[in-house]
Amino acid sequence: MCAAERDGSAGVTAARLAALLSAFAAGDDRLGVSELARRTGMPKSSAHRLTRHLVAQGLLERDGAGVRLGLKLFEIGQLAVRGSGFVDAARPYLADLREATRNTVHLAVLEGTEVVYLDIVRGPDAPALPSRIGGRFPAHATAVGKAIIAHSPRPVLEAVISAGLPRVGPRTLTAPGLLRRQLTKVGEEGIAYEREESVAGVLCVASPVLDRSGAARAAVSISGWSNRVRAERVAPAVRTTALTLSRTLP
Amino acid sequence: MCAAERDGSAGVTAARLAALLSAFAAGDDRLGVSELARRTGMPKSSAHRLTRHLVAQGLLERDGAGVRLGLKLFEIGQLAVRGSGFVDAARPYLADLREATRNTVHLAVLEGTEVVYLDIVRGPDAPALPSRIGGRFPAHATAVGKAIIAHSPRPVLEAVISAGLPRVGPRTLTAPGLLRRQLTKVGEEGIAYEREESVAGVLCVASPVLDRSGAARAAVSISGWSNRVRAERVAPAVRTTALTLSRTLP
Numbered sequence: 001m002c003a004a005e006r007d008g009s010a011g012v013t014a015a016r017l018a019a020l021l022s023a024f025a026a027g028d029d030r031l032g033v034s035e036l037a038r039r040t041g042m043p044k045s046s047a048h049r050l051t052r053h054l055v056a057q058g059l060l061e062r063d064g065a066g067v068r069l070g071l072k073l074f075e076i077g078q079l080a081v082r083g084s085g086f087v088d089a090a091r092p093y094l095a096d097l098r099e100a101t102r103n104t105v106h107l108a109v110l111e112g113t114e115v116v117y118l119d120i121v122r123g124p125d126a127p128a129l130p131s132r133i134g135g136r137f138p139a140h141a142t143a144v145g146k147a148i149i150a151h152s153p154r155p156v157l158e159a160v161i162s163a164g165l166p167r168v169g170p171r172t173l174t175a176p177g178l179l180r181r182q183l184t185k186v187g188e189e190g191i192a193y194e195r196e197e198s199v200a201g202v203l204c205v206a207s208p209v210l211d212r213s214g215a216a217r218a219a220v221s222i223s224g225w226s227n228r229v230r231a232e233r234v235a236p237a238v239r240t241t242a243l244t245l246s247r248t249l250p
Numbered sequence: 251m252c253a254a255e256r257d258g259s260a261g262v263t264a265a266r267l268a269a270l271l272s273a274f275a276a277g278d279d280r281l282g283v284s285e286l287a288r289r290t291g292m293p294k295s296s297a298h299r300l301t302r303h304l305v306a307q308g309l310l311e312r313d314g315a316g317v318r319l320g321l322k323l324f325e326i327g328q329l330a331v332r333g334s335g336f337v338d339a340a341r342p343y344l345a346d347l348r349e350a351t352r353n354t355v356h357l358a359v360l361e362g363t364e365v366v367y368l369d370i371v372r373g374p375d376a377p378a379l380p381s382r383i384g385g386r387f388p389a390h391a392t393a394v395g396k397a398i399i400a401h402s403p404r405p406v407l408e409a410v411i412s413a414g415l416p417r418v419g420p421r422t423l424t425a426p427g428l429l430r431r432q433l434t435k436v437g438e439e440g441i442a443y444e445r446e447e448s449v450a451g452v453l454c455v456a457s458p459v460l461d462r463s464g465a466a467r468a469a470v471s472i473s474g475w476s477n478r479v480r481a482e483r484v485a486p487a488v489r490t491t492a493l494t495l496s497r498t499l500p
Contacts, residue, residue, distance in 0.1 A: 011303050013263040018307035022322070024329050029500075053264030059271075069330035071361050074368075076271050077327020078384025079278070080319035088382070092372075111321050118324075122342075132338070134328025250279075 016042055016050055021059060021073065026132060030066040077134075086218075087118050089248040094121045094220065097241040101234050103224035104129060106204075107245075108144040109217070110152065111136070113163040115145045118218065126224045127202060140179060141168045143194035143206035144219035147242075150186035151208045151216035157183060171196040190242075191235050192219075195226055203229050207242035211249055220245060266292055266300055271309065271323065276382060280316040327384075336468075337368050339498040344371045344470065347491045351484050353474035354379060356454075357495075358394040359467070360402065361386070363413040365395045368468065376474045377452060390429060391418045393444035393456035394469035397492075400436035401458045401466035407433060421446040440492075441485050442469075445476055453479050457492030461499055470495060 019040040024031060031039075037047035051067055054060040058072040081087050090107055098105045104126035108115040114136040122129075131137065139145025140160050149157050157180070165174045173179045186192045194204040206221035220242050222234045269290040274281060281289075287297035301317055304310040308322040331337050340357055348355045354376035358365040364386040372379075381387065389395025390410050399407050407430070415424045423429045436442040444454040456471035470492050472484045 009259055010263050010299060011306075013260045014267060014300060014303035015307060017264055017267055018304070018309055021309075021326050024326070026329060026332075028329070049260060050264065053261050054268075056261075057264055057268035059264075059268055069326060071330060071359070071366055072268075072272070073323065074327040074330040075366060075384045075386070076274070076319060077324040077330070078382070079274050079276060080321060080324040080327070082276075082382065082384065109321070116321055116325060132328070132332065134325045134332065136325070 013050070016040065016046060017054060017059075020047070020050055020054060021069070024069050026135065028068075030063040030068045032066040036067075081118055086249060090220075090245050091119065093241050093244050093248075094119060097121075097220070097222065097237060098123045100237055101222050101224070102126075103222045103229060103234070105241075106131060106144055106206075106221045106223060108142070108148075108219055108221070110139055110145065110148040110156070113139055113160045115139045115142055115148070115219075123224070125228070127199075129199060129202065129223060137198065138163075138166055138168055140165050141172045141194070141198045142221075143192045143204035143223075144221045146179075146183060146186055146194065147190075147192035147206040147208040147219040147221070148216040150183040150192065151190075151210060151214070153215070169196055169198040170200050173197060191239055192221075193231055195231075201226055203231060205229075205231050205234050205238050207235075207239040209242055209245040209249065211246070217249060218245070263300070266290065266296060267304065267309075270297070270300060270304060271319070274319050276385065278318075280313040280318045282316040286317075331368055336499060340470075340495050341369065343491050343494050343498075344369060347371075347470070347472065347487060348373045350487055351472050351474070352376075353472045353479060353484070355491075356381060356394055356456075356471045356473065358392070358398075358469055358471070360389055360395065360398040360406070363389055363410045365389045365392055365398070365469075373474070375478070377449075379449060379452065379473060387448065388413075388416055388418055390415050391422045391444070391448045392471075393442045393454035393473075394471045396429075396433060396436055396444065397440075397442035397456040397458040397469040397471070398466040400433040400442065401440075401460060401464070403465070419446055419448040420450050423447060441489055442471075443481055445481075451476055453481060455479075455481050455484050455488050457485075457489040459492055459495040459499065461496070467499060468495070 023039040037044040058070045060067040061070045094105045098121040102125040103123040105121040107119040108117050161176045192206045203226035204221050204223045206219045208216040209218040273289040287294040308320045310317040311320045344355045348371040352375040353373040355371040357369040358367050411426045442456045453476035454471050454473045456469045458466040459468040461467050
């Protein structure tokens with residue numbers, strides 16, 4: 001029976017299945033099994049076998065010579081964030097903020113030391129941004145990230161600082177002391193600013209979505225050209241939307 | 251080594267992993283492991299072990315006594331539909347259609363005998379609908395479904411008919427002959443109508459998004475109150491958006 005091995009191999013298999021699903025990146029329409037083996041560092045034979053199993057389960061779909069992520073993963077993924085109904089409830093308010101500011105609205109949550117964008121509503125006056133729904137960005141370099149961190153338990157900030165504060169934009173805050181001082185201010189004001197810290201020429205203003213305990217569950221922001229958007233003018237609008245979203249939290 | 255068993259157990263693990271991820275339904279914020287075992291019909295011990303592995307991989311997240319779908323699944327799921335960029339490219343056009351009609355816009359694809367909604371933009375004049383992004387609905391009972399089926403290879407229609415044409419709304423087409431005749435007309439006109447076939451009091455008008463070969467890759471629709479929306483008036487707008495989306499296909 002070798003049940004012990006089965007337990008062990010179930011863990012290995014689960015890890016490899018997760019690795020295969022995580023191997024796809026933005027722009028990867030389809031990947032060959034050899035490429036999947038290369039990216040996941042697993043033997044080609046295992047990649048072949050596990051890919052076949054994932055296709056049988058609908059988590060991957062055959063696409064010519066390769067495979068692509070299955071629509072089933074989109075369906076399950078939607079439940080992951082829409083289960084609570086928060087993202088759907090937030091949508092009209094994000095549209096209102098975009099309407100009022102004509103710039104791009106982001107709704108994001110913190111995941112480890114990065115933010116993940118739950119929704120993005122692009123505005124006519126805003127520059128094209130590299131962010132995408134479901135995409136990630138280093139939290140310390142974004143207004144949404146700073147808004148969330150400033151309203152989270154202290155260990156969250158320490159984890160972000162331990163991650164090394166990598167420089168991602170022309171003016172990314174890479175000095176722990178500077179970041180700490182700025183976040184104290186953000187915690188007091190409920191507004192976080194970001195000036196070319198993630199993207200050159202771009203300004204962002206964010207405010208946290210807080211639960212009843214006052215902890216940040218998400219953050220909403222406005223992004224526009226730094227030479228066109230007046231931060232202090234859009235701040236009240238962003239804060240208003242953030243307070244409204246806090247009210248819609250389940 | 252019992253490698254043969256490992257191969258067999260890899261298939262079992264993949265199937266159970268997919269079953270656990272698929273066990274969550276809309277509104278399930280968190281599920282206990284016993285409930286997961288019940289829903290998937292797997293031994294509680296296996297559910298416990300595999301759930302632990304999935305949490306370790308970030309596909310599930312601990313939530314009090316139970317687990318919920320991991321944010322990682324949302325990220326992967328977004329890549330499943332946004333990899334091609336079609337959904338993002340379509341968004342502004344869907345917003346335009348909603349603006350012009352003040353009713354609710356749906357973008358859907360066909361998956362087997364059901365449609366899956368890729369995006370929904372709710373309009374101020376439309377009734378509240380049960381549809382949700384990432385959700386499914388029997389294709390034969392929806393305008394988007396009929397628009398896609400009418401522009402797909404014949405086996406697609408046969409599969410839908412073989413599934414039994416379940417009645418889901420007051421006026422669902424449950425007679426194969428009637429459905430075949432209506433779809434022939436839809437294939438000629440490029441417009442599909444749905445009058446209370448899915449939801450009482452609701453009218454939908456859809457048009458297919460076609461690739462260069464003329465095959466449907468998706469469909470866009472407008473949904474509104476059947477006693478307020480004039481189908482023949484919104485049809486040209488829906489068709490215009492569908493043709494525009496066909497142009498944006500990669």
